[in-house]
Amino acid sequence: MKNVFTPRRISQAIVLGIILFLTISHLRFGIEKAAPIDAYCPFGAVEGFLTFVATGHYLQRIYASSFIIMGIVLLLTLVFGRVFCSFLCPLGAIQEWIRALGRKLGIKKDLELPSWLDKYARYFKYLILAMIIYFSYQAGDLVFWAYDPFNALMHLGEEFEAKIVGYSVLGILLVVSLFSKNMWCRYFCPLGAFLGIIKKISPFRIKRNKRTCIDCGKCDKVCPAGLDIANVAEVNSADCISCLGCVKNCPNSSLKATTFGKEIPKKIYGWIIISAFFIPLGFFMLTPFWQTKAPSNIVTSTGELNLENLRGSNTLQYLLDTTKTPLAFIQEKLGLPADVDKTMKLKDIGIKYQIKNSQGALIEAEDFRKVVEEFNK
Ligand code: SF4
Ligand code: SF4
Structure with a gap:
């Protein structure tokens, strides 16, 4: 029987649990006592980066915590690729779990776009990313929150009218996930697009040994990013989320993951990623740099009402x-x-x-x- 309690699954479940706890705390106790979930989202740092550089101020709802989490995620991405997507993103986890449920319900074949369309559709997320950065900078606020399925998920039905687009996207996504692998990540996720750009300069690679490969196609089947692995010598796609599913499932050990030219030990890989994220995060949370909200959301640091x-x-x-x-x-x-x-x-x-x-x-x-x-x- 397949072990479902892998470090990756454990990490996904822990992060989802923490985020649900933070969400419920905010919804129950309000902004005066508990920061909104946006303060823990690394994408807030991407959205607010231009504003911070140009004005020295954070966008509304974004504080140092977003920048610290994004800093750790960036370093991880540079070394290991998009591990945020495979180990830490709750929306990625939920899509994978729903697809696994779909398989259990008998939907064995993944619903896929025709390969010519898939190739171009993957660029759509970069367009979304560019638009969000531009309009957030112009507006001085998070312009994506009302359309963001992750934001909707983390409001648990609250503010339904204000976030009706986000809830609708979430609903469609959850249903589509029964049939299809990580549609949101592949075509729409702006954070995935940003990390994909960083991934392109990372030395992380999946290499296939053509001599020992038996062309079973198992790697392609398990890949949550829907990538072609069985026919290439090296996977260096921006869409690879560094889950190492292909490496672990290859029956002939024909695949290996490397970074800086060194092979990554697949047995302890998951624990390396978990430690490399949570240890620095815990450290920063103990320092005065960690800030999730202002002392008051309606009184500025200079004492004026806003x-x-x-x-x-x-x-x-x-x-x-x-x-x-x-x-x-x-x-x-x-x-x-x-x-x-x-x-x-x-x-x-x-x-x-x-x-x-x-x-x-x-x-x-x-x-x-x-x-x-x-x-x-
Ligand atoms: S299965 Fe392999 S190629 Fe696909 S996302 Fe995971 S690590 Fe990347
Ligand atoms: S799973 Fe391994 S043996 Fe099978 S096609 Fe992929 S690389 Fe080749």
């Missing part, structure tokens, strides 16, 4: 304390009850008390923001 940053996960009490707006003023403008629970998050108040704004929609953070701005005029 209500653009007000979130639905801020509590009413926090809004009152930081903006010094009298509760009576907000109650009068928004029609809040006299005994309104001030510990509630702004996004929950409209729902709990069924209070609507002039457009007939339940009140949200935006409505509170307008009232506070009116008071401060």
Whole structure:
């Protein structure tokens, strides 16, 4: 029986568990106590890099934590290729697990694009990457979050209307994953595209020994990236996610993985990757450099109010304390009850008390923001 508790599977499950914990903490305790999941996403550093270089400021929702995680991921990519995709990405893991479920349900053959289309479709993710970097820089914010299936996954059904595109993409992706291998990673993932560019300068390679290869095609079958391995002397595609599935499953040991010209020991490879990611991460988390959020999301470091940053996960009490707006003023403008629970998050108040704004929609953070701005005029 195939061992499913490989270091790679264990790493994927641990990362998914940690991310779910962070997500639930943020959703439950709000931005004042727990940072949003964006703060732990390395792609935030890619999106915010230009802004940081040009202005010295982080994009909204992005802090040093994203840059630290991205720094570690970049070094790993330079040495071992796209191990982030195979060991650490929750969306990659979920797609693989769903495809495995599909196989168990009897869907044995992978649904693939015709090879001529597949070849060109793989470039689509680079276009998405370029657009995201450009528009994030222009807007000074994460422009991809509303369309991002990973962001939707990590909101567990919350903010459905604001992220309807992201939830729809996620839904399609989960269904397609039953039939097809890692569609998102291969054609659409902007982080995969970025790491693919870095991978091109990495010395990591998969080499095939033509003399001992028996042309069984097993390597092609297990490759989550849908690459042609059985017919090449060396795999150096940007789409290889360095899972080493091909190397481990080759019945004749005709494949070997190398970096800097040295063979990588396949038996301890997984543990090397896990240690190389988690040990430096743990170290940085103990230093003052590790920062996942600002002390306040609506008061800048110079003490000014920045209500653009007000979130639905801020509590009413926090809004009152930081903006010094009298509760009576907000109650009068928004029609809040006299005994309104001030510990509630702004996004929950409209729902709990069924209070609507002039457009007939339940009140949200935006409505509170307008009232506070009116008071401060
Ligand atoms: S199976 Fe081999 S070629 Fe395919 S992604 Fe994994 S390491 Fe790369
Ligand atoms: S799995 Fe090994 S023996 Fe089979 S085709 Fe691939 S390289 Fe050749």
